[in-house]
Amino acid sequence: MTAPGQPGQLAAGEPHPGMPTYLGMPSFPDAARIAVADSQLRANLTHATHTIRAKRAGAVAELADWEQLRQAAKAIKDHTLAHLDTYLLRLEENVTRAGGQVHWAQDAGEANAIVAGLVRAAGADSVVKVKSMATQETGLNEALAADGISALETDLAELIVQLGHDRPSHILVPAIHRNRAEIREIFRTEMPDAPAGLTDDPPALAAAARSHLRQAFLSAQVGVSGANFAIAETGSLVVVESEGNGRMCVTLPRTLISVVGVEKILPSWRDLEVFLALLPRSSTAERMNPYTSTWTGITPGDGPENFHLVLLDNGRTSALADPTGRQALRCIRCSACLNVCPVYERVGGHAYGSPYPGPIGAIISPQLRGIADPVDASLPFASTLCGACYEVCPVAINIPEALVHLRAKVVDAKREKNFSPERVAFTLSGRVLRSPRLLAAAQRAASASRRVVARKGRIRLLPPPLSGWTETRDAPVPPPESFRAWWARTRGNRS
Amino acid sequence: MSTSARDRILSRIRTANRAAGQVAPADADAAYAALSREYLRAHHDAGTNDITGLFAERAADYRAVVERVPESGLPAGIARVLAGRAAAASGSFVIPDGLPGEWLAGLPAGITLARDEPPLPPAELDQLAGVVTGCAVAIAETGTIILDHGPAQGRRALTLVPDFHLVVVQASQVAADLADAFGRLDPGRPHTLISGPSATSDIELIRVEGVHGPRNLHVLIAEA
Numbered sequence: 243m244t245a246p247g248q249p250g251q252l253a254a255g256e257p258h259p260g261m262p263t264y265l266g267m268p269s270f271p272d273a274a275r276i277a278v279a280d281s282q283l284r285a286n287l288t289h290a291t292h293t294i295r296a297k298r299a300g301a302v303a304e305l306a307d308w309e310q311l312r313q314a315a316k317a318i319k320d321h322t323l324a325h326l327d328t329y330l331l332r333l334e335e336n337v338t339r340a341g342g343q344v345h346w347a348q349d350a351g352e353a354n355a356i357v358a359g360l361v362r363a364a365g366a367d368s369v370v371k372v373k374s375m376a377t378q379e380t381g382l383n384e385a386l387a388a389d390g391i392s393a394l395e396t397d398l399a400e401l402i403v404q405l406g407h408d409r410p411s412h413i414l415v416p417a418i419h420r421n422r423a424e425i426r427e428i429f430r431t432e433m434p435d436a437p438a439g440l441t442d443d444p445p446a447l448a449a450a451a452r453s454h455l456r457q458a459f460l461s462a463q464v465g466v467s468g469a470n471f472a473i474a475e476t477g478s479l480v481v482v483e484s485e486g487n488g489r490m491c492v493t494l495p496r497t498l499i500s501v502v503g504v505e506k507i508l509p510s511w512r513d514l515e516v517f518l519a520l521l522p523r524s525s526t527a528e529r530m531n532p533y534t535s536t537w538t539g540i541t542p543g544d545g546p547e548n549f550h551l552v553l554l555d556n557g558r559t560s561a562l563a564d565p566t567g568r569q570a571l572r573c574i575r576c577s578a579c580l581n582v583c584p585v586y587e588r589v590g591g592h593a594y595g596s597p598y599p600g601p602i603g604a605i606i607s608p609q610l611r612g613i614a615d616p617v618d619a620s621l622p623f624a625s626t627l628c629g630a631c632y633e634v635c636p637v638a639i640n641i642p643e644a645l646v647h648l649r650a651k652v653v654d655a656k657r658e659k660n661f662s663p664e665r666v667a668f669t670l671s672g673r674v675l676r677s678p679r680l681l682a683a684a685q686r687a688a689s690a691s692r693r694v695v696a697r698k699g700r701i702r703l704l705p706p707p708l709s710g711w712t713e714t715r716d717a718p719v720p721p722p723e724s725f726r727a728w729w730a731r732t733r734g735n736r737s
Numbered sequence: 738m739s740t741s742a743r744d745r746i747l748s749r750i751r752t753a754n755r756a757a758g759q760v761a762p763a764d765a766d767a768a769y770a771a772l773s774r775e776y777l778r779a780h781h782d783a784g785t786n787d788i789t790g791l792f793a794e795r796a797a798d799y800r801a802v803v804e805r806v807p808e809s810g811l812p813a814g815i816a817r818v819l820a821g822r823a824a825a826a827s828g829s830f831v832i833p834d835g836l837p838g839e840w841l842a843g844l845p846a847g848i849t850l851a852r853d854e855p856p857l858p859p860a861e862l863d864q865l866a867g868v869v870t871g872c873a874v875a876i877a878e879t880g881t882i883i884l885d886h887g888p889a890q891g892r893r894a895l896t897l898v899p900d901f902h903l904v905v906v907q908a909s910q911v912a913a914d915l916a917d918a919f920g921r922l923d924p925g926r927p928h929t930l931i932s933g934p935s936a937t938s939d940i941e942l943i944r945v946e947g948v949h950g951p952r953n954l955h956v957l958i959a960e961a
Contacts, residue, residue: 310776325765346743399939476924486950530879534930544892563753
């Protein structure tokens with residue numbers, strides 16, 4: 243489903259003004275139908291998500307106070323959001339004092355323009371990038387390409403996606419939809435310096451990426467990163483990673499530009515004792531990820547000589563205004579909710595039409611982008627509401643609650659329109675349910691219809707307009723007699 | 738453009754918080770201090786547990802090579818480890834400022850040392866056999882080594898580009914938990930938290946060691 247030219251493919255060099263839906267992307271039900279038919283995709287996803295699920299449970303069970311850590315993280319994030327203006331100003335003051343420069347971007351277009359300007363000012367025409375959801379969201383690579391600046395993704399999975407002319411499908415492991423054999427093929431055809439006789443052994447693939455990127459790291463002039471946390475009290479930024487590509491990008495170039503969503507802020511340094519306990523265990527099921535870098539402005543003689551922090555709104559303040567929806571801003575992008583989701587496991591990340599897939603994506607994308615587009619309007623419905631996501635969320639985001647809330651918003655928005663078959667159906671059923679006489683009649687009619695509509699004990703396909711319901715669901719056959727009819731006949735007498 | 742974007746974002750935040758019914762108390766710091774934190778500040782009692790042993794075990798879980806040596810045996814331990822590396826890779830070992838001279842007292846002939854003075858360009862760091870450092874703090878709970886890039890640790894590039902890193906952890910530097918460890922650090926300094934050699938989970942969510950950072954991490958724990 244990810245071959246060039248198919249839905250979900252980003253047109254090369256296409257700049258993004260906001261966080262647009264992926265071009266030509268169908269809404270979730272249509273995209274899901276295509277995805278579930280892809281048996282290779284489903285096998286890859288099942289394998290990866292089931293592997294990580296069991297490991298995460300083990301890593302979490304090791305800490306007796308997991309729930310207390312989770313509640314503390316929730317409280318810290320809620321507090322920070324309630325005082326977001328205060329903490330952002332404090333962060334700005336402390337980054338500036340430490341020799342960094344702070345820029346503010348209201349939307350993706352502003353953020354991309356700031357970054358492009360800074361790269362040009364540094365006299366560079368290329369940047370090395372460490373995986374960042376914020377720049378994925380703003381479409382920075384495409385915007386830079388339109389400005390003649392090439393961006394090299396250095397995270398292994400992002401590199402696989404970039405070389406494969408593909409889209410990320412997971413927050414943590416953007417190439418989760420690819421297995422090792424597919425990755426080897428991408429390297430063999432798209433990486434000019436891939437070693438001859440490259441196998442699909444993961445260590446061999448990792449080694450190929452290491453040598454491919456080595457020279458780019460050593461000669462890079464500008465690095466672009468996001469940040470997992472920004473500490474208001476000290477002006478410190480924190481990047482959590484595994485491979486060392488993050489360390490390369492934030493250490494070796496002369497200029498470092500970090501694009502960070504305004505909600506990434508934490509009040510104080512000691513908050514890391516909570517969030518660094520929660521994030522690695524939730525994300526990769528490790529006690530700690532291999533590398534975490536922290537830096538505060540500029541350190542003479544060590545690392546970049548210029549540091550720029552770009553603070554990004556891009557719809558976050560709209561989400562903040564929603565009493566139920568704002569909890570999504572607590573998200574630390576661990577992706578535990580993706581790995582446990584029965585819907586994500588079957589359809590994969592591309593079907594969500596956004597850089598943020600899975601359960602958290604289904605509540606973030608419609609809030610950042612609004613629900614005017616059919617893709618965004620369909621996302622709150624991309625869930626069974628089973629609640630597994632809420633259970634694993636390390637910052638206790640009640641995703642089912644937010645989904646239901648957003649569903650109501652989508653329905654309310656539709657209500658503005660004059661006619662909807664759904665509305666007619668529900669008005670009608672409301673009337674029937676309010677009247678005992680009409681209900682009895684409807685039940686008799688349903689019982690009488692059972693021979694006509696059912697096959698093998700299930701209702702499978704009804705004619706239009708009822709097909710809108712039965713296309714995606716089976717329904718049980720109505721009983722020969724309703725409870726009310728049975729009671730009227732027997733008064734509960736079992737004879 | 739930047740100033741007005743700043744003002745507009747701040748104003749949107751204030752409006753949004755009012756709209757969501759979040760009338761925050763005027764004093765953010767007092768409200769922050771009052772936040773409930775019921776989690777354990779320590780998961781392991783340093784009085785009754787072998788914290789150093791726990792650190793050694795958990796660092797080794799990441800497939801770092803971990804050895805415990807007596808303080809007096811440290812020079813011999815370093816000499817042995819570097820000789821082993823030198824047999825496998827050419828080049829010198831870079832030594833940061835502030836590394837105790839006695840640590841390198843027993844090096845065999847044939848091991849060459851380099852100084853980062855003047856600072857070595859990245860391409861030269863890439864030709865080294867490895868780097869030897871101390872650390873600032875270690876965390877037993879997670880098997881993590883923390884560098885604050887002060888004395889005996891060198892600037893960040895020094896422990897990043899070479900493919901082999903020998904780090905000496907003194908038992909007194911091992912904190913039981915994250916809370917204790919972060920309390921010992923100066924946030925104004927740059928830090929690198931290291932938990933095992935460079936790794937990735939990007940292929941099928943399976944951990945594989947050895948990507949861009951040092952692929953060989955050797956830890957010597959010096960105990961009094």
